[in-house]
Amino acid sequence: MLYSFLDGKGTIGFIPSITEPFCQYCDRIRITSQSMFITCLFANAGYDLKILLRSKKSEAEIKRYILECIKKKPEGVVV
Ligand code: SF4
Known part of the structure; x- marks a missing residue:
């Protein structure tokens, strides 16, 4: 959603990921x-890259x- 200011000097946008999801x-x-x-921005968990980068894994394995x-x-x- 994009809104224009009444004076026409700008716009502001909102990303409606809940009401109009575009996850696909x-x-x-x-x-x-x-x-x-x-x-995902709403994920509660992630992957710890620090452990991976400090390991002896090769660049190909990390990729x-x-x-x-x-x-x-x-x-x-x-x-
Ligand atoms: S970050 Fe997650 S919730 Fe947001 S659009 Fe992407 S997949 Fe959907």
Whole structure:
């Protein structure tokens, strides 16, 4: 939803992920400051990248792990 200010000097938008979900098209991922890799903004849990990056895993193994996490991305979380 996009709204224009009455003076025409700007717009403000809202992402209605609850009332108008677009989860099937979502490609958003997040990495928190605690190194948690989260595949949905409403997810209660994520994947700890710090442990993975500090392990002796190769770059290819890390890449494969991250891709597997993304494949498990939910189509949205009911709140
Ligand atoms: S998948 Fe998660 S982050 Fe993406 S639109 Fe749905 S609720 Fe939001």
